Amino acid sequence: xxxxxEAFNLRKIAKCxxxxxxxxxxxxxxxxxxxxxxxxxxxMVLGKIYTPIAAFASRWxxxxxxxxxxxxxxxxxxxxSVTFGALQAGGGAAGGGGASIFAMSLVIVSATSSVFASLSxxxxxxxxxxxxxxxxxRLDVASLMWSIVFLPIIGWxxxxxxxSGHSRQQDAFWNLRPPDSCQDSACWGPLGSNxxxxxxxxxxxxxxxxxxxxxxxxxxxxxxxxQHVLVPIVYIAIAVNVFQGxxxxxxxxxxxxxxxxxxxxxxxxxxFFVGEPLLNARxxxxxxxxxxxxxxxxxxxxxxxxxxxxxxxxxLCGLDxxxxxxxxxxxxxxxxxxxxxxxxxx
Numbered sequence: 001x002x003x004x005x006e007a008f009n010l011r012k013i014a015k016c017x018x019x020x021x022x023x024x025x026x027x028x029x030x031x032x033x034x035x036x037x038x039x040x041x042x043x044m045v046l047g048k049i050y051t052p053i054a055a056f057a058s059r060w061x062x063x064x065x066x067x068x069x070x071x072x073x074x075x076x077x078x079x080x081s082v083t084f085g086a087l088q089a090g091g092g093a094a095g096g097g098g099a100s101i102f103a104m105s106l107v108i109v110s111a112t113s114s115v116f117a118s119l120s121x122x123x124x125x126x127x128x129x130x131x132x133x134x135x136x137x138r139l140d141v142a143s144l145m146w147s148i149v150f151l152p153i154i155g156w157x158x159x160x161x162x163x164s165g166h167s168r169q170q171d172a173f174w175n176l177r178p179p180d181s182c183q184d185s186a187c188w189g190p191l192g193s194n195x196x197x198x199x200x201x202x203x204x205x206x207x208x209x210x211x212x213x214x215x216x217x218x219x220x221x222x223x224x225x226x227q228h229v230l231v232p233i234v235y236i237a238i239a240v241n242v243f244q245g246x247x248x249x250x251x252x253x254x255x256x257x258x259x260x261x262x263x264x265x266x267x268x269x270x271x272f273f274v275g276e277p278l279l280n281a282r283x284x285x286x287x288x289x290x291x292x293x294x295x296x297x298x299x300x301x302x303x304x305x306x307x308x309x310x311x312x313x314x315x316l317c318g319l320d321x322x323x324x325x326x327x328x329x330x331x332x333x334x335x336x337x338x339x340x341x342x343x344x345x346x
Contacts, residue, residue: 003134006130006134007133007134007137007138008137008138008141009138012130012138013138013141013142015124015138016124016135016138016139016141016142017142017145017146018120019116019117019118019120019121019124019139019142019143020139020141020142020143020144020145020146021142021146022113022114022116022117022120023113023114023117023139023143023146023245024143024146024147024149024150025110025113025146025150026110026111026113026114026117027110027147028147028150028153028154029106029107029109029110029113030043030106030107030110031154032106032154032157032158032171033103033104033106033107033110035158035171036102036103036106037103038103038104038106038107043107046104046107046108046111047107047110047111048078048081048082048111049078049108049111049112050111050112050114050115050261050264051074051077051078051081051258051261051262052074052075052078053111053112053115054115054118054119054257054258054260054261055071055074055258055261057115057116057119057257058119058256058257058258061119062119062122062123064256064258065310066258066306066310067306067309067310069302069303069305069306069309070303070306070307070310072302073262073299073300073302073303073306074258074262074303076295076299076302077262077296077299077300077303080292080295080296080299081296083292084272084289084292084293084296087286087288087289087292115257118248118252118257118260119257121139121249121252121253122252122253122256122257124139125249125252125253126253132249132250132253135253136246136249139249140245151173151210152173154171154172155171155172155173155174155175156172157171158171158172159172173208173209173210173212174208175197175208176196176197176198176206176207176208177197177206177207177208177212177213178197178202178204178205178206178213179204179205179212179213179216180213180216180233181216182204184201184202184203184204186199186201186202186203187199187202187203187204187206213234214232214234214235215232215234216232216233216234248260248264251263259303259304259307262300262303262304263300266296266297266300269293269294269296269297272289272293273293
């Protein structure tokens, strides 16, 4: 009970409202981008702007220093990730060409918001004396509060932009909307059309509310391997999202935001060589795509080597990773200076 009271300390939760806002905003913006026509491949391409933004932001905000090998590795990793995503989008049936400039801008702003969220978490967690799990609960509570605030905002934006043709009835929780198992195209039209749940042609049972279709399984005809999973797909997504958030915060707590971004580059390999064959029953057979995919871990390994060498150099020079003298040595020098000045006065 003591740990629970400490985790739900309102004053500490208030300190986490800023990173909680950035996390919730990042998720909301990305959801809006998907609703505006951005595909997963396009999100993968544009989302990799996270890495250079994280490097520059940590350099100027947290005063961190990176050697030339680390900068080169960051550039190679970013370009390789973008090339990988572009090749994947160009080779698929659903490329990223249908997305509008506004939708792609949402992805970029979402990645930028995620950077500032991670930097805020890094600063807060490293200045806190509580254990990681307690701090993570505070961050999740703050993020949940902002997510609830964003629920009506997302719906309002969707309704306000219905003239664009991308406004979906399922974006606003107060609208009637069909479950995922509905195969009637007369129920899935954009707002303002005659192909919504309000239409007499719609044959599916529609309902409104926040938790509509939460018990739906994998949609028929999609993700063949998930057709045999009896757990609703929403709960699987929540579990994966919570685990990814916990793991990302742990990496930022133990290491840094930039190292978290570098480690996140390996998700390309996981999605491409494991996730896609499992979900789509299709093995990767594009030689160019496969070769580019392996550039990512190699450049990430170069970054890790550069970081290790920089730490060794800092230890030899008595500096920390920011290039400033360690506190212990600074205190010793101050004591020596004060003792020398005392001897001079005598």
